[in-house]
Amino acid sequence: xxxxxxxxxxxxxxxxxxxxxxxxxxxxxxxxxxxxxxxxxxxxxxxxxxxxxxxxxxxxxxxxxxxxxxxxxxxxxxxxxxxxxxxxxxxxxxxxxxxxxxxxxxxxxxxxxxxxxxxxxxxxxxxxxxxxxxxxxxxxxxxxxxxxxxxxxxxxxxxxxxxxxxxxxxxxxxxxxxxxxxxxxxxxxxxxxxxxxxxxxxxxxxxxxxxxxxxxxxxxxxxxxxxxxxxxxxxxxxxxxxxxxxxxxxxxxxxxxxxxxxxxxxxxxxxxxxxxxxxxxxxxxxxxxxxxxxxxxxxxxxxxxxxxxxxxxxxxxxxxxxxxxxxxxxxxxxxxxxxxxxxxxxxxxxxxxxxxxxxxxxxxx
Ligand SMILES: [Ca+2]
Numbered sequence: 380x381x382x383x384x385x386x387x388x389x390x391x392x393x394x395x396x397x398x399x400x401x402x403x404x405x406x407x408x409x410x411x412x413x414x415x416x417x418x419x420x421x422x423x424x425x426x427x428x429x430x431x432x433x434x435x436x437x438x439x440x441x442x443x444x445x446x447x448x449x450x451x452x453x454x455x456x457x458x459x460x461x462x463x464x465x466x467x468x469x470x471x472x473x474x475x476x477x478x479x480x481x482x483x484x485x486x487x488x489x490x491x492x493x494x495x496x497x498x499x500x501x502x503x504x505x506x507x508x509x510x511x512x513x514x515x516x517x518x519x520x521x522x523x524x525x526x527x528x529x530x531x532x533x534x535x536x537x538x539x540x541x542x543x544x545x546x547x548x549x550x551x552x553x554x555x556x557x558x559x560x561x562x563x564x565x566x567x568x569x570x571x572x573x574x575x576x577x578x579x580x581x582x583x584x585x586x587x588x589x590x591x592x593x594x595x596x597x598x599x600x601x602x603x604x605x606x607x608x609x610x611x612x613x614x615x616x617x618x619x620x621x622x623x624x625x626x627x628x629x630x631x632x633x634x635x636x637x638x639x640x641x642x643x644x645x646x647x648x649x650x651x652x653x654x655x656x657x658x659x660x661x662x663x664x665x666x667x668x669x670x671x672x673x674x675x676x677x678x679x680x681x682x683x684x685x686x687x688x689x690x691x692x693x694x695x696x697x698x699x700x701x702x703x704x705x706x707x708x709x710x711x712x713x714x715x716x717x718x719x720x721x722x723x724x725x726x727x728x729x730x731x732x733x734x735x736x737x738x739x740x741x742x743x744x
Pocket of ligand 1: 625635636638639
C-alpha cells in the first residue's frame, strides 16, 4: 500500500526478519491505514488469547450450504456471466479506477477452498506447502538463520497496543505455522474441515487449482464476481452486515457482533446475488495477477509499473481481494469488492486463502 507508514523497517518487524520484498508488509499494512487508536481496553478473553480460527462465542464449526439454485455441471461452482465494468472503489490509492475491465464468463467456487478440500489435495499428491519448507536463502539473501525456519505469519490479538507504529504487536512470524497448524505448532484444524484453508501461498493455491484442472481468478474475474453484476464504480464503503469482519477497536477489542472473532467456516453468511459466499471478509483471496499499485484490466502489470522492491532478488507479489475478518471500520475498510492488496508469493498468512475458477462453456439454457 501505498501507505506512507510502510517502510522496510516496519516490514521487518512484521516478519521478524529482514524483508527482501515489501509485499507482505504492504499487504498487512492494509490494516494500518488510518486509525483511531484507543489504549487500555480490556479485550474479551477470546480475543486476548489471539483467536486465529474459531468463533467468538459458540464454536460454530460448520454452516451447511444450501442446495445450489441452479444445477451445475461442476458441483460447488457457480456460473459468472461475462460483462464489463468500471474499475475503482476509491477509498485507498491503489483502488483508483483505471478504465473498463472486460471479463468473459467463467465458473467459480461458491466458497473459499476449505481445509477438507485442501486435505484431499495433499493426501492425493503429497504436496508440501511453502510454509512447511525452510525459506529459500536465494530468494531472501541475508536472512538470519533462525528466521529461515519454515513457518507463516500469524495474527494474535494483543491485550493492548502501544501506538500503531509497530504491527509486530499483532503480526508474528511463527515457525511451525502452516495450513494444518495455522496459529502455530500448538494449534490445529481438528473439526475445522469446513473452515477456509489459510497460511497457503500463491504457489500452493496455484498447485491446488492445477490439480483440480482449474486456475486462480484474475483480479478482474474476482472483482466482477464479487460485484455480482454491478457495472458502475462502487462507492459504498459501509461495513457490511452480512460478512465476517471486525467489529470494535482493532486490534484489541473485537465484539464479534457478526458471530466470529476469527475465521469463520465457509458459507455462514448470505451469498451474493450470484450465489458466491464470503467474497467479502473472512479471508483475503489470492488471485493470479501480479500486484502493481495501479490496476490493469488484463492482469499482468506493465514492465515499468512494478514496484522496484518486487524486481530482482525479491519475490513477487499477487493481488489479494475482498478483505478478511480483520477488516474494521476504524482501521482497514477493505471489506469491499474493489479492495486490493499485495501478498508476497512465498509467505503464508493466517488471514489469506483462495478459491478457484474454471474456464468452460456456461450452462445450457
Ligand atoms: Ca467477525
